[in-house]
Structure formats: C-alpha cells, structure tokens
Amino acid sequence: xxxxxxxxxxxxxxxxxxxxxxxxxxxxxxxxxxxxxxxxxxxxxxxxxxxxxxxxxxxxxxxxxxxxxxxxxxxxxxxxxxxxxxxxxxxxxxxxxxxxxxxxxxxxxxxxxxxxxxxxxxxxxxxxxxxxxxxxxxxxxxxxxxxxxxxxxxxxxxxxxxxxxxxxxxxxxxxxxxxxxxxxxxxxxxxxxxxxxxxxxxxxxxxxxxxxxxxxxxxxxxxxxxxxxxxxxxxxxxxxxxxxxxxxxxxxxxxxxxxxxxxxx
Amino acid sequence: xxxxxxxxxxxxxxxxxxxxxxxxxxxxxxxxxxxxxxxxxxxxxxxxxxxxxxxxxxxxxxxxxxxxxxxxxxxxxxxxxxxxxxxxxxxxxxxxxxxxxxxxxxxxxxxxxxxxxxxxxxxxxxxxxxxxxxxxxxxxxxxxxxxxxxxxxxxxxxxxxxxxxxxxxxxxxxxxxxxxxxxxxxxxxxxxxxxxxxxxxxxxxxxxxxxxxxxxxxxxxxxxxxxxxxxxxxxxxxxxxxxxxxxxxxxxxxxxxxxxxxxxxxxxxxxxxxxxxxxxxxxxxxxxxxxxxxxxxxxxxxxxxxxxxxxxxxxxxxxxxxxxxxxxxxxxxxxxxxxxxxxxxxxx
Amino acid sequence: xxxxxxxxxxxxxxxxxxxxxxxxxxxxxxxxxxxxxxxxxxxxxxxxxxxxxxxxxxxxxxxxxxxxxxxxxxxxxxxxxxxxxxxxxxxxxxxxxxxxxxxxxxxxxxxxxxxxxxxxxxxxxxxxxxxxxxxxxxxxxxxxxxxxxxxxxxxxxxxxxxxxxxxxxxxxxxxxxxxxxxxxxxxxxxxxxxxxxxxxxxxxxxxxxxxxxxxxxxxxxxxxxxxxxxxxxxxxxxxxxxxxxxxxxxxxxxxxxxxxxxxxxxxxxxxxxxxxxxxxxxxxxxxxxxxxxxxxxxxxxxxxxxxxxxxxxxxxxxxxxxxxxxxxxxxxxxxxxxxxxxxxxxxxxxxxxxxx
Numbered sequence: 001x002x003x004x005x006x007x008x009x010x011x012x013x014x015x016x017x018x019x020x021x022x023x024x025x026x027x028x029x030x031x032x033x034x035x036x037x038x039x040x041x042x043x044x045x046x047x048x049x050x051x052x053x054x055x056x057x058x059x060x061x062x063x064x065x066x067x068x069x070x071x072x073x074x075x076x077x078x079x080x081x082x083x084x085x086x087x088x089x090x091x092x093x094x095x096x097x098x099x100x101x102x103x104x105x106x107x108x109x110x111x112x113x114x115x116x117x118x119x120x121x122x123x124x125x126x127x128x129x130x131x132x133x134x135x136x137x138x139x140x141x142x143x144x145x146x147x148x149x150x151x152x153x154x155x156x157x158x159x160x161x162x163x164x165x166x167x168x169x170x171x172x173x174x175x176x177x178x179x180x181x182x183x184x185x186x187x188x189x190x191x192x193x194x195x196x197x198x199x200x201x202x203x204x205x206x207x208x209x210x211x212x213x214x215x216x217x218x219x220x221x222x223x224x225x226x227x228x229x230x231x232x233x234x235x236x237x238x239x240x241x242x243x244x245x246x247x248x249x250x251x252x253x254x255x256x257x258x259x260x261x262x263x264x265x
Numbered sequence: 266x267x268x269x270x271x272x273x274x275x276x277x278x279x280x281x282x283x284x285x286x287x288x289x290x291x292x293x294x295x296x297x298x299x300x301x302x303x304x305x306x307x308x309x310x311x312x313x314x315x316x317x318x319x320x321x322x323x324x325x326x327x328x329x330x331x332x333x334x335x336x337x338x339x340x341x342x343x344x345x346x347x348x349x350x351x352x353x354x355x356x357x358x359x360x361x362x363x364x365x366x367x368x369x370x371x372x373x374x375x376x377x378x379x380x381x382x383x384x385x386x387x388x389x390x391x392x393x394x395x396x397x398x399x400x401x402x403x404x405x406x407x408x409x410x411x412x413x414x415x416x417x418x419x420x421x422x423x424x425x426x427x428x429x430x431x432x433x434x435x436x437x438x439x440x441x442x443x444x445x446x447x448x449x450x451x452x453x454x455x456x457x458x459x460x461x462x463x464x465x466x467x468x469x470x471x472x473x474x475x476x477x478x479x480x481x482x483x484x485x486x487x488x489x490x491x492x493x494x495x496x497x498x499x500x501x502x503x504x505x506x507x508x509x510x511x512x513x514x515x516x517x518x519x520x521x522x523x524x525x526x527x528x529x530x531x532x533x534x535x536x537x538x539x540x541x542x543x544x545x546x547x548x549x550x551x552x553x554x555x556x557x558x559x560x561x562x563x564x565x566x567x568x569x570x571x572x573x574x575x576x577x578x579x580x581x582x583x584x585x586x587x588x589x590x591x592x593x594x595x596x597x598x599x600x601x602x603x604x605x606x607x608x609x610x611x612x613x
Numbered sequence: 614x615x616x617x618x619x620x621x622x623x624x625x626x627x628x629x630x631x632x633x634x635x636x637x638x639x640x641x642x643x644x645x646x647x648x649x650x651x652x653x654x655x656x657x658x659x660x661x662x663x664x665x666x667x668x669x670x671x672x673x674x675x676x677x678x679x680x681x682x683x684x685x686x687x688x689x690x691x692x693x694x695x696x697x698x699x700x701x702x703x704x705x706x707x708x709x710x711x712x713x714x715x716x717x718x719x720x721x722x723x724x725x726x727x728x729x730x731x732x733x734x735x736x737x738x739x740x741x742x743x744x745x746x747x748x749x750x751x752x753x754x755x756x757x758x759x760x761x762x763x764x765x766x767x768x769x770x771x772x773x774x775x776x777x778x779x780x781x782x783x784x785x786x787x788x789x790x791x792x793x794x795x796x797x798x799x800x801x802x803x804x805x806x807x808x809x810x811x812x813x814x815x816x817x818x819x820x821x822x823x824x825x826x827x828x829x830x831x832x833x834x835x836x837x838x839x840x841x842x843x844x845x846x847x848x849x850x851x852x853x854x855x856x857x858x859x860x861x862x863x864x865x866x867x868x869x870x871x872x873x874x875x876x877x878x879x880x881x882x883x884x885x886x887x888x889x890x891x892x893x894x895x896x897x898x899x900x901x902x903x904x905x906x907x908x909x910x911x912x913x914x915x916x917x918x919x920x921x922x923x924x925x926x927x928x929x930x931x932x933x934x935x936x937x938x939x940x941x942x943x944x945x946x947x948x949x950x951x952x953x954x955x956x957x958x959x960x961x962x963x964x965x966x967x968x969x
Contacts, residue, residue, distance in 0.1 A: 154717040155725045155733075158787065161681050161715050162737035163707040172736075176727040329806040444895055445669075474668035475833060479877040479889055501807055504836075504879025508887060527883045545811040547840040549878055553859055554818050555840060557811035563776050 001252050004245035011242055015061035023055035027210045035228045047217070047231045048224060056212040057238055063213040064242070067128050067197040072189040074132025079139025080182060084170050086140070087147035097140070104137040113196070114205055122208045131196055135189055142185050146178040187250035191243040198239055214239050291495050292318040292341070292359050292463060298352030299336055299345065306568035307350065310336040312519045315595070318512075320462075323489065323496040325510030325527075327503060331564050332516040334499045338465050341497075342380055343372050359463070378408045381456035385468040387448035391440040397451055398436030404458045423454040426491075428484055446477035450484065457488055464489070467499045482509055503546060507531060515539045518564045518576040521595055525602035535598060535609035538577045575607065583608045627658045629694060629794055629827050630680075630713070636688030637675045647899050649675040651851035652689070657795065662821060662828040664842035664859070666835060666874070670896060671848040673831045677799045680829065681715050682706065694794070711741060714788035718800040720780035724772035730757075730783055731768040737790050756786040759823070760816050778809035782816060789820070796820075797829045802837055814840055835878045839863055847871045850899060850907045853926065857933030867929045867940040869912050906938070914939055 014021070024030075033042055034050040044054040086097040116130040150156065151174070159173050194214075200206035201215030209216065214235040221231030299311040311333045318324050328334040339345050341357055343364060357364040359380065364372070376382075384390045392400060401423065402416035411419065417436070424432035427450040440448055449469060456464060466485065470478035482505065489496050500506055506513055506527070513530040515523040515538070523536040534540040544558040562580040571592075575581070578588040587607050595605040637650040650672040657663045665673045678684040680691060682698065691698045693712060701709060717723045724733055734753045738744040754764040760782040772780055781801060788796055798817070802810040818841060820826045832838050838845060838859070845863060846856040847870065855868040866872045873890040880887070892911040897903055903910050909919040918938050926934040 154719055154723040157681075157683055157717065158715070158723060158784070159736065159740070160683060161710060161713075162740050162787075162791065163710045164736070164740040168740060173725055177725070329808060446895070475835070476668065476873060476877045476892055478879075480891075483889075502879060503807070503881040507881050507883045507885070508879055531881070531883050542808055543881065545808050546881055547810070547814065547836045548881065549836045549839050549863065549875070551836075551839060553839060553842065554821070556818065557815055557840065559811040559815060560808045 001248070004248040007241055007245045008249070011061050011065065011238075014058035015065045018055070018058040018062060021058065023058060024052045026051060026056045026059045026212050028052070035224070035231070037228075037230055044234055045228075045230045047220060048228070051212075053217075053231065053234055056217060057214070057235060060212040060214045060217060060235065061238070063124060063207055063211065064194050064197060064239070066124060067131060068190040068193040071128050071131040071193045072135055072186045074129070075135030075139045075189065076182060076186050078133075079136045079141075080143045080175070080178075082136070082140040083143025083145075084147050084175065087144045087151060088166065088170050088174075101137045101140045104134075105141075109134045110196075110199065113200060114203070117200065117205045122205055124207050124211075127197060127200055127206050131193055134196075135193070138189070139182070139185070143178060143182060146181050147174055150174045150177055184250055184253050187246055187253065191246040191250075194239060194243055194246075289320055290317050291320045292316075292357070292497075294337075294341070295356040295358065296352065297337070297340060297355040297357065299333075299340060300350045300352075301346075302348055302350065303568070309519050309567040309569075309571055310349075311340070312571060313352075314516075314519075314521045316514055316521065316524065318463075318495060318497065320495050321489075321493055322512060323498060323510045325498045325500060325506035325513045326516060327500060327506050327513055328516035329501055329564065331518065331566065333519040334516050335467055336519075337516070338382070338467050338497065338499050341465065342376055342382055343367070343369075344382075374408075377404050377456075377461070378459045379461055380463045380465065381459070381461040383449075383452055383456050383464065383466040383469045385471050387445060387452045387472075388440065390452050391448060393440050396437055396439055397443070401436070401451065401455055401458065404455060408459045419458070420454075423458055424451070426457070426488070427451070427454045428480075429454075445473055446481065449473060449477075449481055453481070453484065453488070457492060457494075460492055461494065463495045463497070465497045465499070468501070469498070470505065471500070471502070478505070485509075503531075503543065515542075518567070520576060520605060521603075522577070522606070523602075523604045524595075525604075529599075529602050533602075533610075533612040535602065535604040536577075536606045537581050537583050537608075537610065539604075540610055541580075541582075575605070583610075628656055629659045629661075630657045630829075631692040632656075632676075632680065632689070633692070634689035635676060635679055635686055635691065637672070637679045637684060638687040645900070648687075649851055649899065650679065653848070653851070653853055654689075655846055655853065655856060657827050657829060659794065660821065660825040660827055661843045662830055662841055664830045664832060664838040664845045665848060666832055666838055666845060667848035668833060668874075668896070670850070670899065672851040673848050674799055676848075677715070677797050677829065677831050681713065681797055682710070683715075707741070711791040712793055713795040713797065714791060714793040715797040715799065716781070716784045716788050716801050718804055720777045720784060720804060721772065723784045724780055726772050729769055729771060733772075733783065734787050734790055737787065741791065743791075752790065753786075756789045757783075759789060759820065760786045761812070762786070776809070777805050778812050781805065781813050785813075785816060785820070789824075793826070795827045795829065797831075799831045800833070801830075803832070803834065810837065817841060835863065835875060847874070850896070850902065852907065852936065854908065854937070855933070855935045856926070857929075857935075858931065861931050861933045865941075867933060867935040868937050869914050869941070870908050872941065873913075906936075 028051060030046060030050040032050070033039070033046045035046065035048060036042060037045045039045070042052050042054065044057065047053055047056070082097050082101065086094045112134055113130040117126050120126040156169055156173055159169050197206060197213065198215030198218065201213045202219040204219070206215055207213045217235040218232045221228065225232055294314060294316045297311055297314045300307040300309055314337060316324070326334045326337060336345070340351070341364065351365060355365060359375070364375065367375070398417070398420055401420045402413070405411045405416040405419055406413070420436055421432045424435055429435055429447060429450055435443070443451065469485070470481050473481060485496070486509065488494065498506070498509055510527050512524070512526050514521055515530065515536065517538050523530060523534065523539045530539060531543065534543060541558065541560045545560060547557060560580050565576055565579070573592050574589040575593050578584045581588065585608055593605050593607045595603050597603045598609065633654050635650055635653045636648065639647045639649055641647055653676055655663060665676060667673050675684060679686045686699070693709060696709065698706065698709065731753060734756060735744060735749060738749050753768070757764040757767055762779065762782055772783070775783065802813050805813060814837065817828065821828065828841070830838065830841050842859045844857065845859045846853050847862065847868065848854065849870050855862055855866065855871045862871060863875065866875060869890070873892050876888060876890045890913060892913070894911050897907070897910060905921050906919040906924050909915040912919065916939060922938065924936045924938050926936045929935045929940055
C-alpha cells in the first residue's frame, strides 16, 4: 500500500508544482541535446526536438490528473442520479433512463469522444467533458445495481411510513449506503481515463500542442522507437505506474470496505 | 459382495466393524476445539466439546446463534472452511475411524454414504439449474455405481418413501417448481438414498411453516425407525427438540454446557442457562400478556484464548466468586446427566 | 348458531381502526394477477392487540403493508380514527401517517447502517417538520428509555454495534417517536434468538400497558401470539377463516385449520400429548383456488357442500366468527380448566349440519 501512494503523491506534486520546480520550460528546445538519453542536464533525457523529457512529463502529469479527476466526477454525479432515479421509479422514468443509458453504452466510446472533440475543438476541457459523458452509463448501471436491493430494505420502508418523501429517501437513506461502491468504481474509472486521454492525444485529437501530455509524448516518439526508445517508453512507464497505483489503491479500498463490520455486508 | 443389491446395502460395508447391536457408541467427538483466524485474533467457535452418541439414538443439539452448534455439525463431516483451525488433540471417531485423520478422498466416501446431512434451506441445498431427478440419482451413481435405469427406479422409491405423490412427474421438475416442504422432502430423500448410518439435520424445519414442519419431523422420525438410523438434530427450538430427541445437548458460547436425556433436561435442568432458556420461552398455555423471564446481557464472543471462568457467569443468577475464577469442567452429576457448572440447580 | 352474517356494528367510540373488505392484488408479469388478500375485514379498538396468524402465502404481511400504505390496495377501505384513508390526498395522508407506525421482521435491516441511533430516531421528526433542537432531544431519550435502553450509551452509536434484540428495540423506539396510536408489528421476534424474544415481547406488553398502544401483530408463532394478543384472526389463502377473543380461538378453535395449526405447534415439554390433526395435500396456489371453501382440499372434515358453497364469516358465539360450514361446536360456557403442561388433544367434533 505504501508504494502506490508514494508514486501517486509524486505525480500529484509534479503535476501541481511543475511550474515552480527547477525544470527547464517544457517547450524549450535544446537541439544540441536532441535525442539524448539521461544525462545531468536532462535527467530523463530529451525528446526529438531537444525538449526535456522530465519537465514535459511533469507538465503532462497535470493534464492526466485533471482529466482523470474531473471526468469520472462528471460521470459519478450524473450517473448516480440517473441510476437512483431508474431504481426508485418504475414506468416511464425507468424505461426512459435505461433506454438512454443502454444507447450510450452501445455507442463506441472512442468514436464518440473523437466526434465530440472534433466538433467542439480539441482542448483539455472538451476532452474532459467527452470522457466524462462517456463514463455516465457505467456509473448509472452501477448506481442502479446498488440501489435496487436497498429499495426493499426495511429502513427505507420505515422512512416511508414516517412520511418521508421520495427525494429524502433517495438521497438521505439510500445514497449514503451506495457511496463506498461508487467511489471504488470511480477509482477504477480514473485509471481508465488516463489511458483514454492518452489514446486521444496519441490519435492527435486530444490536448493540442505545445501542451505536453503523456499520450502525445508517446505519439511523438512512435516513429523513432528503435532509435531512441526512451522518448516513448518513459511517458508510457509513467502512465503504467500511475494506472497500476490507482488500481492497487482501489483493491485495498475494496478489501477495507468488505472487512468492515459496518455497512450492509 | 455385490454393490448393486438393494436389500443388502447395510451388510455391504467394507469399512464397518463387525455387526454391532444397539447401545454401542457410533460417534464419539472428543475434545473438539475450532477457531477461525480473524484480524482481531482467533475467534473461538468451539471449545473442548466431547459428545458420545449411541446407535439408533436421536440427539438434539440445542443452542442460540453463536453457540457453535452449526460448527459442530459441520466439523463431523469436515465441511469447515479451509482457514478453520481444529485443535490438535481433537478426535471424531465414527465407527472406529477418526474422521479428522482421514484425507479428503476418504471423507468423500463417508459423506452421503455413511453420514448424510440435511441443511436448513432446501433452496440452496438443491441446484436450481438441475432437475430433481438428476440430483437425486447422482449420489446413487457416485457411491453405489448404480446403472441409470436402476438408479431411476430407486429414485422413484425414495420419493415415495418421503411422501411425495406422483414421483415420476417430480423427477423431471426443477427445484423452483416445488414448494418449500416438498424441496425439503427431496433433500431428505437424497440424504437417505445410500442408507446412511448417521443423519445430521441442521435446522431442517426452521424455514418451513408450522404444519409443514410437523410433517417433516414426523417423516424424519419414521425414516429413522424404518432404516434404523442414528440422528443428530440441530435446532434452536426447544419444542422441536422435546418432541423429537432421546437426548439433548445444550451449547453456549462454543461449549457444551448440559447433556442428558430429554426428560431430565426439561424437568430437572442443572445448568442455570438451560433452566433460564426454558423459562424464557413463551408457551401456548401461558396466561396472556404474561411477563416473560429474560436473561440479561449477551453471550460472549471470544477472540484469542478465553479467560478463565464460566462463560455464562456474567448473566447467571447463581453466580459466585468461583464462577469467575475457574472454568467449570463438564462433569456428570446424576448418571447420564452431564453439566458444566459450579453451582448447579438441585432437584429432589 | 346463527347462520346469517353478522351486521357490521355501528362505529363504536373506542374503535381505532376498521378495515373493510381489503383486497391486495399483485401483477405477476403479463396478464397474470395474484390476489394475495381477498376481502379481509377487521376492527381494532384502542389499546387492543389483534394478532394476525397464518402460514406463508396467507396474505398476512400483505395486509400489514396495505394498511401502512406501503402496498396499494386494489379494493376495500381502511378507516383510521373515523377517517377513510383511501380518500385522503397525499399531504393529508402524510399527516395521518403519524398515527400508525410499523416495526419489521429483520432488526438489522430496519436501521440505516450509516446513521447514528440519534439521527435514526430524529429522522421521523425532521421529515414531519417537528424537529426542534430543545424539545426533540429529550423526546428521543424518552423513547429509548421506554424500550429499556440506556439513552446516553446508545444515542451516538451505529446499528452494527448492537445485537438483534437491541436493534429491534431501537426500531420500536423509532416507531414511538411520532406518538402513534397503532403499532403494526410484522413478525417482530421471528428473527431473534429464543432468549432475546422474551425481552422484546416484554417491551411490547409494557408499552401496551403504559401508553395504551394498540397493535396489529403478525406472526406465525402461536406461542408468541398467546403472549401478546387480546384477539386473534387466522388467515388462509387471503381470507380470514376465524376471528375472535384470543382465549377462545387458541383454546377452543372453531375452524379446522386453526385446530390443525394449534396441534402442530411444538411444545417444549416432552410429556405433552401430541395429537396432530393432519392436513391432506399441499396449500393450493393462489392462482388456482379450489371451488367453494378454499380450505376444503386439505380439510379432514370436508363434506360435499364445501365444494359448492364458499363459507362467509358467521357468528359462532362468544364474539367469535368463523368461516366454515361445519365448525367445531363451541359452547358458550367456560371450558374445563386444562392443566398447563398438557397440550389439548384436538379431536374434531362430529360435524353438525347447520339448519339452512
């Protein structure tokens, strides 16, 4: 548990402190050092245009973290509300929500993200928005699956007999019992988002240059993979470690949740 | 020594001792202790339990939740989860064989064949995606190597024995098409299919309606007489135990606290917990709105080594200093009546 | 014995709740419908406990839920304190809800695991806009003391820290917070250990005495019913087959089903005479009810008339009503006192043809 947290802490610090750290600016091109491996001046080497890999990595972390924090948040909030409503109400509300959710699930996600960013223009905000919307159906289904068994629990019935209204029951009685599951899934979603953002940037429809992003860094080093592998491999390794850390964190959170004697287990 | 012959099933046992009459001890549990490792320490589920059961007798193991009665029944058939720790000095001797020393392969030959078990919830005991027939004959073919036609016939006989009409129709039905009482009958049929010597029934009627419960208990009694089986019935319902068992063992917090014939436990209980339990149950012929006797507090849950002293002491009306200082051993008072108490109740 | 149905009495002043011809129907996918409750009527007076007994599938839980407005009634009406519930608007119903509360079978599941006891008990007040920082805290404490719990040590803890019996008492306290006149109890002790049942039953009896609380007590356990009930109604396949004073119904039942139930109850006494009335066959599915009397397929005393005529509840003397063409004869003189340990031996009396 220690190592994943340490790594994530490092990523966090770099991401938000990148500007104040003693890195050369990420767009500074030092042609003399182009394609060089790790050295004193450039601890992680330089890319094809001589830009410092470490610096770009740190600035790129900001993009990855922003997207991976906010996009799942969008999905979490909207998805949870939709899932709760579709579990609580039957009839038209439920059918309608499920139809929309199923349609979104059926739509190829990357195509959707691509389309959105092409239409709206590539930027960090639009990438985040697109990915956030894509994650709504998954959250909605999970929220619904968690809410359904809770609906028939006696404490919900007791609230109803006391005169509680629908909104109270949904958000004050049922929702608190779902929070743990949703957060655990959100953690998994974070790691998916990092990869998704990377893919979009790799395809060239993510964050536009010169802002560095891990995905675009991997893309840039793609052609010269045999010659100077570190240009692609280092951002790839960073992505791998971050995703791994998030997953391990999610696992231990799950363990912790099921080990507690509280909750409905 | 053919295995297909029906009537001779009982004489066919290669593992059995030479023909023994009644009165001989069939099952002897000795010093059984079971612990479950948890983050908070080892949870003591059973502590030094010793019981002997003679052939053809019915023993009811009575206790509340957490008393360890289910753990005890599962230990006999070695059905505990793999992380369970059994005390090294424990022995469970069944017809001369120490079950705790058997390998899993050897236990497979015992389960279903010589010792059978009926569980509380028939819906989870039956596989919902397989027909009754296929589950019923499975044991027959596995243990007795019966060819399908013979097994089918035997299946029909078994269903009739447990009181199910139109058995041909039932064999091709699925569990969800039967009522709870019927499902439990099927489970019992599966249990007696290979004519076991010992039948363990773990709360077999708790999930059933009261009229169905009575029918199932009568069925079990009849089958026991017809097949001369020895039975262990696990229950929390003293009424069921009273009507069904020859002997009763009362469990509390993982220990055996009283053991005697049914009459003695109900009329002259020695251990205060048993007496308190009898006093606290509402009865059909009480006065209405009578104030019921209650036992304050809760049974202790022990992690790690149990402290010295009687586990019931904190809730006992007859507690004295010695009860907190020393753990009472289980000892026989009047012949055949064992109890675990420093200050047992006296009867004239 | 009269054969004409008893006319419903005019509403007596002590009457708390009157259920008239309640019907509850469940849709089972497609066009299939199952009538779980088929015309049930009963009254409960103030401070009285009526027990509703029966086996699974008889509809007793559905009656409770329909009464509490948790399940929609497809027919009939419920009058609470003279007010017809079916005619109320939603906001008016919310007001009425305070008068009747419910406790459930599963004590752990009855409490929100993420809330402290203090908040669980405050919730009904908050929901009804009755929460006041000064006045509500003592009210919560009082409710907890009423059920025998030490308020100070209980208020700030979570449900998982308590045993089943304690959770059930917290549920009762929650039900009392709104000061109801009627408490509906759906199998409140079935999920509890034997020695804990006594605690909860004592609490309920105590509340009955101290607060004059009326109760509708649903149970399949006749011994428990004996302890709490003033009157008993026996249900079978959606109908009441017998209803009357607890003493009469439990000691001298008139309906064969009641007698069979009583004879099947296990008695915690090895010496008790056990003469069981055996019922034939299985309970029919509510989807395919037998013609005439629903119980006739299992009844040991069924006659040809039972297949053609559906019996209605008729007066059987002693404030007892029974739906049977050939009920066991019930004398209105007091039966000889029975010894407490012997279970009454139920031998069906020779069925007597009632004069048409």
